[in-house]
Every structure is written in structure tokens, then in C-alpha cells.
Amino acid sequence: MTAAAPERLDRFMARANAAYYAGRDPFADFITAPEISQMFGEILGAWVAVTWQGMGRRVPFALVEAGPGRGTLMADMMRLLARVAPDCHDAARVHLVELSPRLRDVQQAALAGRTAHPVTWHDRIEDVPEGAVILLANEFLDALAIRQFVRTADGWAERFVQGPAFVTQPASDLPPGPFDRSVPCGEILECCPDALAVARHVAARLCRAPGTALFVDYGYDGAVWGDTLQALRDGQPAWPLADPGLADLTAHVDFAAFAAAVRDGGAVCHGSVTQGALLGALGLFARAEQLARNRAPGEAYAIRDAAQRLAAPDRMGRLFKALAITSPGLPVPPGFALP
Template sequence: MSGALRDLLAARIRAEGPLGLAEYMAAALGHPRHGYYATRDPLARDFTTAPEISQMFGELIGLWLVERWQALRSPPRVRLVELGPGRGTLMADALRAARLVPAFLEAVELDLVETSPVLRARQEAALAALAGPPPQWHDRLEQVPEGPLLLVANEFFDALPIRQFQRTPRGWAERRIGLAPDGRLAWGLGPDLPAGALPGLPPAELGEVVELCPAGERLAAEIGGRISEQGGAALILDYGYTASQPGDTLQALREGAPADPLEAPGEADVTAHVDFAALGRAATAAGARCHGPVGQGAFLEALGIGARAARLQQGAGEAQHRAIAEALARLTGPEQMGRLFKALALTAPEAPAPAGFPAPG
């Protein structure tokens, strides 16, 4: 399968010239026949997301959503949306915890934004056992019907295609993917860009790389504009950095191990760190208010994950007691997911600060 997509990309490069990284990532992850997400359940092989580590993660997100619904004055109808729901574990745990407030479940219209047929089937199975709102699936957020919005995106933005630009002695040039003499995919540089072509880039030294994610910024603006106009809140959780900065963060995982991002397109998960500052600027420009980002550890601790872990450990056997403690450390520990992973919330401008985020100064 990897050879098939590599051959297709090589033929395209021969016919049209080198590809930008965003074009390459879009094909490697989303090609309808050979793309990584179109052909497999990636969660079964290459990485483990927070909802798969412990039920505590999804439960606390569920209660966060209930709190945001109540902050909206409990509208009788609200669109509950998850971008890239994975196996459906987060949403299943969230809805189970939300049973504490039956009126919330009665108000929810559940919308899942997912393009992978493999993952849609996993999500349907995970949610089938719940007597909750029936899900509807969409390919894009813009297909979700209008109404107040409660949105969750956990480890979604890191997989959106990025562009990379390298500082050269003459200014900036875009990193592109061409062919080596032996036919393999290889890095190169496009022509020098005119002065002022990339306004607002962070300072960078000669040879350093700066990453931009136009797709992520457009989506953040879409979410922010919808919340500003129709009400609601969004919670974005991912790994990345707080302030825009240079650095090549592109990475690939194949069979659970680091891999060359160009070696086997379609066979590896290709991601990059999220620039939370850029997402915040885009959402704010569209009319929303940003809260955070804050470290995932601090966010979950503010929501009470320590107390939830202690409750689950009551009456647990030694092995289960230890597993809960290990999951807590993995989700919140500064050397594990607690610091690199961050949470960003978007609300309407007049909304109070959501749970887990400091009140505006």
C-alpha cells in the first residue's frame, strides 16, 4: 500500500513539480484509497490518545461540557460536536458522565466530524451501548446544522496539513518534496519568496524552519465565528507550544515507532505540534474569546481528576489501584502529557471563564 501511494506521488511530482508539505500530508493521511486514515484504525497500532489511557479523561470532559451548557442558560437544543472522535471512547465516557444531568442529554444533538469509514464504524459501536442521543456523521464542520455549539477536538489539529518555510541568506523559501536521483521522495527548497510574502513570522536564525497551519487557522476561525454568532464553547486539547516559534516538529509514527515522514506515505501517522497562539489569533479575529492555553495537567487537576482517581481506587484491587495511579501520572505528569499537551477554550466574548481556566485579568 505504501508503494502504491509513493508511486502516485512520484508520478505527480514528475508531471507537476515538487509538492508542498501540506499537499503531501493531505495525501499521506487522507487519500481515499491509500491514505493512513482511510484504510485502518490507526489507534490500534501507532499511538494511544488520552481517552484510551483512562475513562477519567472523557468523564471530566463530559462534565466540562455540561458546565458550558449551563453557562449558556441550558438551551433546549445544542449541537454537541467532536472533531476526529477516534474510536468514540471520549464521547462515550463524556455522555456516561453527563447522565448526572439528564436535561443536558435531552438537549443534545450529537454530531461527529469524521472522514474515515473505519473509524466511523468504531465510533458507532462505542456509542451503540449508550441510551444517549443518536450520532450523525459529517465530513466537515460546516455540514453541522446551525445552533448553539459545544465542540471538542482532542488530538485533531496536530494532524492537519502544515507548510514549512526555511530561513535562507536571501529571506524565506518553502520546503518542498521532490525526487532524489534514485526515485525516493526527498526534501528540497522552492524559490526564494518575495520580501513581505510571509508577514508575522516569528524571528528565526539562518537555516531554521517555521511552520504554518493554514487549515488549522481556518478551522479555528470557523469555530470562533460560529460561537460568536450562535453561542457555545469549544475545547481544543493537543500537543504543541503556547507562543509561535521556529522549529521543525514534523514527525511520523509507523508500527508504534518513529519513522521518516517521507519513507512510506500512507503507512505512517504524520503530525506536527500545534501552534496554539495562531489558533487563538484566528478565533479571536472571528469574534470569539480565547481562554488559555493551559497545560493539560493543570486543566485536569482543576477539574478534579485527583479526586476522581481516588474515588475509582476505593475498593480496587492492587493491580487496578496501581493502573489508576499510572494513568493519572501519564495524563497530568509534567514529564509525560501534563505539560506538552495543552487545553484551549473558545467562548463568546461575554461568557464567563470555563472550568479549568483562570478568569480573565
Template sequence: MSVADHLRRRIHAEGPLSVADVMAAALVHPELGYYTTRDPFGAAGDFVTAPEISQMFGELIGLWAAVVWQGMGAPDPVALVELGPGRGTLMADALRASAGVPAFRAATSVHLVEASPALRRHQATRLQGARPRWHDGLDSLPDQPAIVIANEFFDALPIVQLVRDGRNWRERRMAVAADAEEFVWTLAPGASPHAGLLDPRLRERAPDGALAEVCPAGLSIARTLADRLNRFGGAVLAIDYGHGVSAVGDTLQAVRRHRPADILATLGDADLTAHVDFGALGRAVTEAGAVQHGPVGQGDFLQRLGIEARAEALCRAATTEQGAAVRGACARLIHPDEMGTLFKAVAWTRADAPPPPGFE
């Protein structure tokens, strides 16, 4: 059975499905899902993330974590947590770089929140020496200070799409066409309760026919992490592509073999993501009593952490060809026409904590 077959059966039994239900089934169905059945990363996969572009990305985040830990008063123990760690590349680079702060490494235990069995196998191989512990969610993380890294994690969480229809916001749903084969978009009858999650200004002022997106799972995770910060201390660093201020627009997209794909024709065979609403995440964190720092562009963030100096250091020990590759990777991570401005970084801390490095 394919994801498409599974969704057709559900639609016949339950009626049109929300975008969130479609994304959840397509990405993390335990037997059929995109992430649970394959390794999507790298040139041979469907997309490349920043840690796969250059070791510098993970190294700088590892040093960032060590400096944040020192600013926290060097608690021992401390959990170093990554949400959606992919192949384990970022964590491996972060641990290698942070080994230069031996007390930090001695105090840390590594925790990976990962749903994919296929990716857990990659992580186990790459991080064998770190003895990581895996978690299905946040509930089983240890009750202690934590530094949490989430790189390209929130963009893959299921979203709800809402369309303004007069005074109401109606939910966009997926149905099956009359031929019982192709999928089509439709609108649920009546007002959606998810409209209450929209920015109040957006909810009241958006024009008729406007489409807006909310991510209930992302907002819930943000609040949970904020609660943990308030209880135990620590910091969260989230890097993703998206917008700093809540806005209308359809950002749901499918990517297959590094190219845009038809969402409805590639369910289960392509990555599905949506732009992260950092404004909404910030409101959730603030309502929970914590603080959001940023967002700042990924380029500015990495430059403040010293990526250009790190690139030059690598180049001095490299061949001409290797040096060109290092400089090219650096440009890809920070240039405004590449990942420098579309991708953004935010940090979450307790209200009494100073701004972390890169957010001063």
C-alpha cells in the same frame, strides 16, 4: 498502488509537492490513506491517545461540557460535537458521565466530524445508543449553539514548512531523487505567500536558515469555529501537544508501532503529525472576534477538573491491581514528565462569555 507510488506519479506530473500535499495524501487519501484504511489506535496500533489511557479523561470532559452548557443558560437544543473522534471512546465516556445532568443529555444531539470510514464503523458501534450524526466537515453542522471537543485533532492537519532564505521565506517541498525511487526534501524557488501567515515578529526576526511551520487548515477551522461561536454561542475545547507561543523549528514527525519512524520511508504506513501552534490559533480566533482562554498544561487542566479525586473514587471500588492501574493512568495524563506539560488545553468562547472551567 501505495501512497508512495501515488506521490511519485504526482511529482512526475506536477513537480515537487508541499508538505501539506504530502500529509493530506499520506493520511486521508480516500483509498490509500493511513486514517482511511486502518484503525491506528491502541496497543496493537501505532499510538495511544488520552481517552484510550483512562476513562477519567472523557468523563471529566463530559462534565466540563455539562457545566459549560449550564453557564450558557442551558440552551435547548445544543450540539455536542467532536472533531476527529477516533474510536468514539472519549464521546462514550463523556456521555456516560454527563448523564448525571439529565437536562443536558436531553438537550444534546451528538455530531462527529470524521473522514475515515474505518473509524466511523468503530464510532457507530460504540455510540449506537447516542444516535450520532456524521459530518465530513464543519459546514453541515446544525445552526445552533454547540460545544465542540477537539482532542488530538489539530496536530494531524496538513502543515506548510517555510525556510528563511535571506529576506524571503521559501517553501519546503518533497521531490524524487535522481534514481526516481527515494524521496528527498527541496525548496521551492522564490518567496512563499504562506509567509503572511507567520507571526509578524517571527517572520521578521527569525535567523537565516530557520524553519517555521504554518497550518492553513487549522487556522481556517479556528476562524470558522470562532464565527460559529459569535453567531450561535457555545464553546470549543481543544487539547493537543504543541507550543503556546509561535516559534521556529521542525516538528513534523512520523510514528509507527509507538516509535519514531522515517517520514519519507513510511508514507501511508505511519501517523504524521506536527506540534500545534496555539499562539497562531489564538490569533486566528481573536481576529474573528472570539476569545482564546489558555493554553494551560493538560496536567493543570485535568487537576482543576478534579481528576485526582476521580482516580481515588475509582480506586476505592477497585482491587489493588486495578487501583495501581488507575493511579498509573492518572500520572501518565498529568505528570510533567508524561503528558502533563507537552499537551495543552485551550478554550474558545464569545467575548462576552466567562472563562470555562479549568481556565479561571
């Protein structure tokens, strides 16, 4: 039997994740910040309201979420906006960027009765109509397909997938990315062309119309390198090349490369800052104490523990980072101002 031809890693990863999200419940394998506590969505809902005011209270505006999961984050934000910022709630036209028909149904149920206007779904961020926008993406970039390159004595080689193993081939085309880094021989440098395309698109859009975008994800910010490809299957780490479509494949986000693409596109970049710093600046712990007040001891502990899980440095607080993008001339978004 002839062995299958090597497949470039990004093509393998895109194919495997498309099958995974079409056929499995990803939330059986991992939990995201909005699912940990309603506080995450409430905090970001307040962030949206203040950001909207700084944009001149545009009516209408597109409130966009890329990779909305079960719709929990958007539902929590809209509930908060309806209560404390009804003008912003009514001005928002909710757009969700989601490919999975199954997840779209889940999101529709989560948002029933939460929005002032019908929700619109799109396959790509590029499909969202032009105009004023606030875009949020929590754990969206990490699932985009990456390419991996190995520094050799003769230049760069690229990693391909053949069966359950990696093979390398001489790199025939280097995409735009962080190839000016001083990577030692034998080490791996990752590049995510789709993430850089998102950065360039968002930057161009925000140069045409007023808006702000917030990306929250796990990753690194600096001229670093290394293999960050990982897989989760049935809630446990797995070999990423085994049984494509049965595991969730992700990689750490290169925020330095992402920010460089944003700046090249003419928009203003803020951060990255750690998730813990952002949520702390936005009042997470004060909100936790407010919710815990007059609760039974077990409930109060769970609320405070959720806040620690979201923000503590040894939990999600340091590994997860947040980066904001604004149109030129707009105020610095909440949580990103220098102390």
C-alpha cells in the same frame, strides 16, 4: 526515468494521512488520552455539563467532536452525562466530524445506546448545523497538514517533497500566519492553514450563536520555530517522507497562531493551559482516588498511574495543552479561570 516533480509539503501530508486513515488502524500506532483512562472522558463530560449551564441550558444544542477516533471520548462523556446531568444528556444532539467510513462504523458501535438522539456524521466542522454548540477536539489539529518555510538571507523559501527527501523552492505565496517572528537564518517556521481556517470558522460561528469549543493537543504557545513534523509507523518513529500512507504524520500545534486567528474573528480565547493544569483543576486526582478506593492493589496502582500519565509534567501533562473558545459574554469555562 524522470524524477517526480516536487510536491508541496502540506499536499504530501494531506494525501499521506488520507491514505493512512483509510487503510490502517491508527490505534495500532498510538494511544490517545481517552484510551488511557475513562477518567479523561468523565472529566470532560462534567466540563460539558457545567459549560452547558453557563450557556443558559440551551435546548437543543449540538455536542460536536472533531476527530473522534474510536468514539471512546464521546461514549465516556455521554455515560457520565446520563448519570449526573440527564437534562444535558437529553438536550445534546451528537455530531461527529469524521472522514473515515471504517472509523465511523467503530464510533457507531461505541455510541450504541449512549445517546438520546441519533448521531450525525459530517466530513467537516463547517458542515455542522448552526445553533448553540459545545465542540471538543482532542488530538485533531496535530493531524492537519502543515507548510514549512525556511528563513534565508533573501527571504523565505518553502520546503517541498521529492521522493524521500526535502527540497526547497523560493516561497511564492506566504499564507496568513506567524511570519512576523524573528526567525534566525536557516531555521524552519511552520504554518498550518487548515488549523487557522478552523479557528476562524469556530470564532465566526460563536459570534453568531452561543457556544464553547475546547481544543486539546500537543504543541507550543509562543513565538517559537523549528521542525516538528513526525511520523509513527507500527508504533515506532519513522522517516515522514518514506512510504506515504503507511505512517501517521503529525506536527505540533502552534497555539499562539491559533489563538490569534480566534481573536481576529471576534471570539474570546482562554488559554492555552497545560493539560495537566486543566485536568488537575477539574478534579482528575480526586476522581482517581475515588476509583482506586477499595480496589485490589494492582488495580489501584493502574488507576493512579493513568492519572499521572495524563497529567504529570514529564508525561502528557506539559506537552499537551488546552485552549477554550467562547462566544462573547459567556462565562470563563471550567479549568481556565485565573487562580
